[in-house]
Amino acid sequence: MPSTSPDRRSVLRGAAALGALVAAPGILRAQARELVVGGAAGHKAWVEEIVVPAFERKHGAKVIFEGTRSLVNLEKMQKNRDRPYLSVVQMDDPVMILAVKEGLLDPLTPARVPNLGALVPGTVHMDGMWANYLQPWLGIAYNTEAMRQAPTSWADPYDPRYKGRIIVPSLQNTEGLPNIFAAAALETGKSLDAAQGDAEPGFRKLAALKPNLLTVYTQQPQAYNLLEQGEAWMISSAMSSYALERKAAGAPIALAAPKEGVFAMPSGIAVVKGCPLPDLAFAYVDMLLGAELQQRLVGPTFSLPTNRAVPRPAGLPADLVVHQIDWANVARERDGWIKRWDREMAI
Amino acid sequence: MSAPAAPLTGRVPARRSLSVRPDPVALLALPAFAYLAAAYGWPLLVLLGRSLSGPQGISLTPLAQFLSDPFSWRVIGNTVRTALLVTLVCLLAGYPAAVALARARGAVQGLLLLSVILPLSVGVVVKAYAWQIVLRRDGVVSGLLVGLGIWDAPQRLLFTETGLVIGAANVFLPFMILPIYAVIRQIDPRLAEAAATLGASPLRRFLGVTLPLTLPGIVSGIAFVFSLAVSMYVVPSLVIGDRFQTLATLTGRAFLFMRDEQLGSTTAVLLLAVAVAVVVGSTALARRLGGGGQS
Numbered sequence: 001m002p003s004t005s006p007d008r009r010s011v012l013r014g015a016a017a018l019g020a021l022v023a024a025p026g027i028l029r030a031q032a033r034e035l036v037v038g039g040a041a042g043h044k045a046w047v048e049e050i051v052v053p054a055f056e057r058k059h060g061a062k063v064i065f066e067g068t069r070s071l072v073n074l075e076k077m078q079k080n081r082d083r084p085y086l087s088v089v090q091m092d093d094p095v096m097i098l099a100v101k102e103g104l105l106d107p108l109t110p111a112r113v114p115n116l117g118a119l120v121p122g123t124v125h126m127d128g129m130w131a132n133y134l135q136p137w138l139g140i141a142y143n144t145e146a147m148r149q150a151p152t153s154w155a156d157p158y159d160p161r162y163k164g165r166i167i168v169p170s171l172q173n174t175e176g177l178p179n180i181f182a183a184a185a186l187e188t189g190k191s192l193d194a195a196q197g198d199a200e201p202g203f204r205k206l207a208a209l210k211p212n213l214l215t216v217y218t219q220q221p222q223a224y225n226l227l228e229q230g231e232a233w234m235i236s237s238a239m240s241s242y243a244l245e246r247k248a249a250g251a252p253i254a255l256a257a258p259k260e261g262v263f264a265m266p267s268g269i270a271v272v273k274g275c276p277l278p279d280l281a282f283a284y285v286d287m288l289l290g291a292e293l294q295q296r297l298v299g300p301t302f303s304l305p306t307n308r309a310v311p312r313p314a315g316l317p318a319d320l321v322v323h324q325i326d327w328a329n330v331a332r333e334r335d336g337w338i339k340r341w342d343r344e345m346a347i
Numbered sequence: 348m349s350a351p352a353a354p355l356t357g358r359v360p361a362r363r364s365l366s367v368r369p370d371p372v373a374l375l376a377l378p379a380f381a382y383l384a385a386a387y388g389w390p391l392l393v394l395l396g397r398s399l400s401g402p403q404g405i406s407l408t409p410l411a412q413f414l415s416d417p418f419s420w421r422v423i424g425n426t427v428r429t430a431l432l433v434t435l436v437c438l439l440a441g442y443p444a445a446v447a448l449a450r451a452r453g454a455v456q457g458l459l460l461l462s463v464i465l466p467l468s469v470g471v472v473v474k475a476y477a478w479q480i481v482l483r484r485d486g487v488v489s490g491l492l493v494g495l496g497i498w499d500a501p502q503r504l505l506f507t508e509t510g511l512v513i514g515a516a517n518v519f520l521p522f523m524i525l526p527i528y529a530v531i532r533q534i535d536p537r538l539a540e541a542a543a544t545l546g547a548s549p550l551r552r553f554l555g556v557t558l559p560l561t562l563p564g565i566v567s568g569i570a571f572v573f574s575l576a577v578s579m580y581v582v583p584s585l586v587i588g589d590r591f592q593t594l595a596t597l598t599g600r601a602f603l604f605m606r607d608e609q610l611g612s613t614t615a616v617l618l619l620a621v622a623v624a625v626v627v628g629s630t631a632l633a634r635r636l637g638g639g640g641q642s
Binding site for chain 2: 164170172213214215216217218219222225226229230231335338342343345346347
């Protein structure tokens with residue numbers, strides 16, 4: 001009669017089997033050459049539908065996309081600094097700056113990423129530490145039923161006609177930053193690029209916006225609810241990747257590009273220092289910076305391409321100026337701005 | 348047979364002097380106590396430690412710095428004022444409801460109880476979103492007030508302090524009604540009848556008999572609602588927004604966004620201090636008033 005109590009041999013056998021089971025994913029991964037990419041959860045759909053199949057066809061390697069948030073990716077890189085398992089990260093520029101400060105990134109060079117040379121100016125940062133593969137842009141979203149004419153300038157939200165009808169993002173949301181720069185430019189008459197250096201006049205000007213403010217949002221869906229239902233007439237500034245998606249879904253809103261120009265939002269891509277499969281990692285970055293893939297991505301992501309060879313999506317003025325945000329400056333000043341914003345914009 | 352006798356003889360003196368050896372029944376509280384100590388007490392101590400530690404060891408500098416800023420007092424004012432107003436609205440609306448609930452019989456009482464308890468199962472986010480629609484310029488409240496001729500033109504209550512108080516009072520009302528109801532239910536109705544036979548007017552009966560007897564319920568209701576309202580996070584975030592900072596929203600922002608643990612733990616400890624002060628204060632008040640009522 002077989003004994004039911006485990007003897008030493010069966011315990012050892014079980015342990016070995018368990019060990020093999022635990023190690024199996026690692027072994028399989030090594031065999032199939034799997035490239036692990038960390039990015040935003042919201043990007044998962046287009047990465048897995050468009051980018052991954054194209055990459056797997058071309059390079060014969062599998063791609064695993066871990067969609068979380070920029071700060072989570074940063075933490076994954078910090079925790080696994082000695083044995084990274086992520087090869088590529090797609091994160092917001094402000095978080096990229098933190099990753100550079102911690103020495104977590106391997107710089108992109110024209111030799112390993114030939115498409116670097118094909119990008120528009122201002123999209124390669126900190127000596128090639130990361131590059132922007134796409135740029136959602138920031139303009140003014142408006143309700144097309146409440147407003148017969150589209151807003152044309154960053155000054156429009158200040159018009160007394162719009163008392164209580166304007167929504168702006170909180171400064172803790174990255175898309176809220178242009179309001180300071182636009183206000184500083186309006187107050188000083190400088191260009192949107194030059195005005196970024198000094199926020200002081202911007203805050204002075206923003207005080208004039210207060211009577212027009214319906215609210216300051218931290219939750220994007222809430223703000224768009226109010227805009228679509230006509231309680232709010234404008235959201236300044238609004239992200240193309242969100243506003244145009246809602247418009248495409250049939251919401252009575254549109255996104256205007258002010259005559260002073262729009263701002264580019266950061267969608268950065270970088271290679272993790274000491275990562276597995278570095279050659280494939282650089283190839284993945286090169287592919288996302290390439291014209292062929294960007295051409296296919298600008299539609300579904302409602303974003304601007306960064307490769308010079310790719311035309312801008314239809315519906316944008318040909319002479320549209322796209323301003324880059326000085327992220328190093330933002331990283332230095334942002335906490336101070338938020339504190340001041342809380343005080344001066346309070347009800 | 349001496350073995351069982353030994354613990355027995357040992358137990359008898361222990362019962363007489365509890366300070367030496369506690370009743371073993373008290374051990375039943377151990378799991379709950381251990382859980383709270385690990386999941387609540389310890390993190391709280393860490394938080395307290397952080398709020399009191401500066402670069403050079405223990406110091407009150409962060410707290411003093413925070414309190415020397417007029418904006419901080421505005422935030423504290425926002426927090427306490429809205430919590431007090433919410434508590435007041437809940438008390439004024441909840442007390443009569445609790446009386447009606449206690450007096451009702453049969454199916455009516457069941458229905459009333461259900462209507463108090465059922466809203467608790469609706470998530471606070473859902474309620475906050477609903478209030479956003481109700482409080483809009485073209486919302487139900489504005490339409491009603493214009494229709495009744497109270498307002499000349501539609502107005503927006505959304506993103507105003509009034510709107511916040513109305514919305515929050517709705518969320519926390521059951522926490523006022525239920526404790527008061529529990530107390531009223533146990534009051535002997537003959538007490539008020541006795542007062543009536545002695546010629547007391549309805550107002551006198553209420554002020555002299557019912558109200559003092561229900562004070563313990565009122566106080567626990569106030570303690571519940573105030574401590575919930577003083578620390579609410581979701582309702583202000585959605586109903587009044589970023590321009591109205593309270594200690595709770597500032598704490599959330601400090602930890603989640605600005606990664607300023609110093610500021611976050613300072614505001615969290617202050618929030619806790621305010622809540623504890625009010626709860627302890629109201630309980631002490633209740634004991635004094637309740638003692639007077641019973642004598």
